[in-house]
Amino acid sequence: MKKLTSAVTVSCLSLSSAFAASYLDKPVEDNLPSLVGIYKQIHQFPELSHQEAKTSALVADELRKAGFKVTERVGKFADGSQAYGVIGVLENGPGPRLLIRGDMDALPIIEETGVPYASQVRTKNAAGQEVGVMHACGHDIHTTTLIGTARLMAATRQQWKGTLVIVGQPAEETADGAKALLADNLYERFGRPDFAIALHDTPGRAAGQVAVTSGPTTAGVTSIDVVLRGVGAHGAEPQNAKDPVVMAGQFIVQLQTIVSREQDPRDPAVVTVGSIHGGTKRNVIPYEVKLELTTRSFSDKANQIIVDGVKRIARGVAISAGIPEDRMPIVTVVEKETLPSMHNNPALNARVKTALTSALGASNVFEDDAVMNSEDFGLFGLAGRQIPTVMFGLGIADPAELAAARAGGKPVPGAHTSRFKPVPEPGLRAGVKAMTAVATSLLQ
Structure with a gap:
């Protein structure tokens, strides 16, 4: 009898996830033009780590419009300076507490993509050197997806119960942004989450596809x-x-x-x-x-x-x-x-994969190996991985360009390069739908 009850529960959860994913189609499409505009704005005017004043203000404004209670300038760096962290909290009755993180900072790279909204920003780094500034790691995609997810979760709150904590994180590229938020009593001030999730763009996957990894994920x-x-x-x-x-x-x-x-x-x-x-x-x-x-x-x-x-x-x-x-x-x-290596909690990863499959279809969900890149998102799980965390990959490559590159035996321009070029509309469509479906499935 226990086995039958368990099977029925899993079946109901799967049906619920599928319903939620289908329900999101129209809200995603309605928001997409606005989100693409926000993406291009963030991309055209990027800000280096520790300098995310305008980007954080934009995130805070969007969260307030969506109905979140917002706190700005959260985070304290080791030197005592204040960070540009943004925390938005949306309470929706009793239930789990879920943290969703998106990072906001850019890199000191001169952009060479040739897109109409390419960055022309020049600034000075911490050493006083004049440098270019570019979203060459896709944090503009991450931030815009975060905004889109916040909008949809607020608009579809009848589908979930609990508390959603949206984190606009500064300074991921300098590996001290998550540390700064935690040092500023993030969980004491905004509640300790039951789960924490994030996504990271993946230039080796076509837009519309996602990837999951269980266990060790980044070095x-x-x-x-x-x-x-x-x-x-x-x-x-x-x-x-x-x-x-x-x-x-x-x-x-x-x-x-x-x-x-x-x-x-x-x-x-x-x-x-x-x-x-x-x-x-x-x-x-x-x-x-x-x-x-x-x-x-x-x-x-x-x-x-x-x-x-x-x-x-x-x-x-x-x-x-x-x-x-x-x-x-x-x-x-x-x-x-x-930073320490990041691990995706296997049990939570399985739930995330189920939600992604319901949202995007099994043919668009892949399992990837761990990578040698590093991420500070795992710190939100605290020492000893007390809080289950999962980061999944979001494809952002133009499908035709990716296929042509593979056919010719050449890699597409990767992250941290001057020619890194996500395709905004299909990438954001999949990202917002995927993250909202995952969040909805966890807040049951």
């Missing part, structure tokens, strides 16, 4: 700064120097052995030098070279092997160059840009 990231210190001299007199440029070359080459010869190949890891700066003139041997590293792994053991290896190789290169003890390299783990 943890550890950011490391390395300063190799030498002895400067005239470029014509290298015998009087301890050249940190040569040391940097040796250091970069030897770093490759951490993954290839120290790390268990069954436990993936990545070590990348993304920035190197040293010297001011071709005939001057500098006193130091600075390198910025990003490392990725899924396990604490792999991460420790990487950190220990970086420190050991830096010191070894310095010793081999004859650097005195008081000029040994300085290796610093940048805690504010360091």
Whole structure:
């Protein structure tokens, strides 16, 4: 009898999800022109991490219009500065509490997509350098989908019960946005959720498709700064120097052995030098070279092997160059840009997949492998994964362009590149319908 009751319950939930998904078709289409306009506005006027003033104001305004109770400037960074977090709360009777997160910040990249609404924004980064600004990771899609979902959940509240918490998150790209919100007593002020969900655009999937991953989903990231210190001299007199440029070359080459010869190949890891700066003139041997590293792994053991290896190789290169003890390299783990790996809760992931299948059809729902990219969304689950969290992938590639690229054996422009180009209308249509269907299925 228990088995029969369970089967009936699952069947009823499936029918409810399917009904909700069908019910959303017209509201999604009615809102789509407005949402595409919002997307293009956000895309054309992007803002870097810690600078999301206009984007957050837009999100707050849209949430208020939809009937949410809104709080702005939520979040405190490690330096004490206030973040541009936006929290909207919609209470709809007794039931679960669900958090939906969308990130708002852009990247310091000059856009080269050629679309009519391309960003022309230039600004200064934290170091005072003039940079381009571009939504090259799809956070404009995320933010617009968040707004669309909030609108539809408010308009269809007869389909669900509980409390919906919408989070417009700043500073995901600098890995300190979720930390800032939690440090500002997010759950104490707005209630601890029973579930937390999010989506992330996937340029390797066609618009209209979604993807789920159970268990490990994105890698943890550890950011490391390395300063190799030498002895400067005239470029014509290298015998009087301890050249940190040569040391940097040796250091970069030897770093490759951490993954290839120290790390268990069954436990993936990545070590990348993304920035190197040293010297001011071709005939001057500098006193130091600075390198910025990003490392990725899924396990604490792999991460420790990487950190220990970086420190050991830096010191070894310095010793081999004859650097005195008081000029040994300085290796610093940048805690504010360091995150643990993200895991999708298997049970919640199964529920999300069921809702996505009801909303978009089984042929448009895929299961993807974990990726080495990193995300701070998992922090909303708290230490030890106390709160079930799931992030699913949203296809945003033009289907024809994706098919042509695959036929030619070429990748489509990926995230964090100047030619990253989502197709707004079909991507937003699927994103809003998918996220609203998932939210409705969880708030039962």
